[in-house]
Amino acid sequence: MSFGVLIYPGVEELDFQGPWEMLGMWHTYAGGPAPLLVARSLDPVRCAHGMRVLPDADFSCAPALTHLLVPGGFAAFDEMQQTDLMAFVRRCANAGATLMSVCSGSFILLAAGVLAGRRASTNWKVVNRLREAGVEVIEQRYTQDGPVWTSAGVSAGIDMLLAYIARTQGEAVAGQVQLHAEYFPEGRLYGPVPDGLARPAYVDGGS
């Protein structure tokens, strides 16, 4: 198993760093794969909020991946038009990799043709945009459709990875990862949310 995590300039930090932590705990405590950060070059990648991260592999030197996680951010809408990045995602898809997206990373999977005929989740801000592109959008924290896993925005990638680990490795392994990451978050809702915005539908019992 070789698990790649795609990064690009402007990527939203927690979109990939949340799943990374789950992968790291899986690797450390339960024999999961050591994840790799993959980018178009080995230069530092400046994320949406300014954190600079070093990739482990570029598109040409990355090993064959069995899994690729595609995070989002506003920059995803630029990247879905970049031929080098899209060729890399398609190469992974064509090789049969399990594909995952977080947040607007779903649009990169869409552009790669991976979401055709599938159900998918995405950031609450772009639910309609993905729906208008012909995807059956599921307003939940995450959705599995065959080998394609997609999550809602930013922190939802954490929940998706735990669910993926539970589905493929069993409850006990997911429980161990959850315990070591101490991912037992408060169910606290802060508010009110700004005028004109609303919480995702699943928050108030949608799923």
Place this chain on the structure above:
Amino acid sequence: MSFGVLIYPGVEELDFQGPWEMLGMWHTYAGGPAPLLVARSLDPVRCAHGMRVLPDADFSCAPALTHLLVPGGFAAFDEMQQTDLMAFVRRCANAGATLMSVCSGSFILLAAGVLAGRRASTNWKVVNRLREAGVEVIEQRYTQDGPVWTSAGVSAGIDMLLAYIARTQGEAVAGQVQLHAEYFPEGRLYGPVPDGLARPAYVDGGS
């Protein structure tokens, strides 16, 4: 306001990357400070699960900080014995900065003298160790005691930052940050946990 996030070799990724995302959303959507990563040098820092991150400032060039967040990881127990890092934390404390720790970062605050006479939270694995050091340990997701905020392990730093923002900036700002980070996690408990281990007390209604 200038918000520093301390990093060091072996730091647990999500300990600082979770709070970083909350800070980033606060900055982007509600005028919060742009956070800075501070380390002993500007060289890349290799975290616990292998992610390499570039610091924004070192101990000598960092601006005066009004806030310092100290993440944890096994490496925190080494760092609490390093004179350069401890001098930096003490300098921030002596200048009146608000201090925060995540996970075993609490032991760095302990070594800096910041936890004397205070209540604090920490990772479930080291609750007894912190208690034996004379700290009144609160087995909750996070604890505020005056200008010192401490959280439980790894992902708990996210909850602490949201609570800090709510307390100091009001519910509406915290609600906005929560919404943009889509931090409405599942309350799903995976299990069973391995023999000899147990979930933190607060998970089953302890707080």
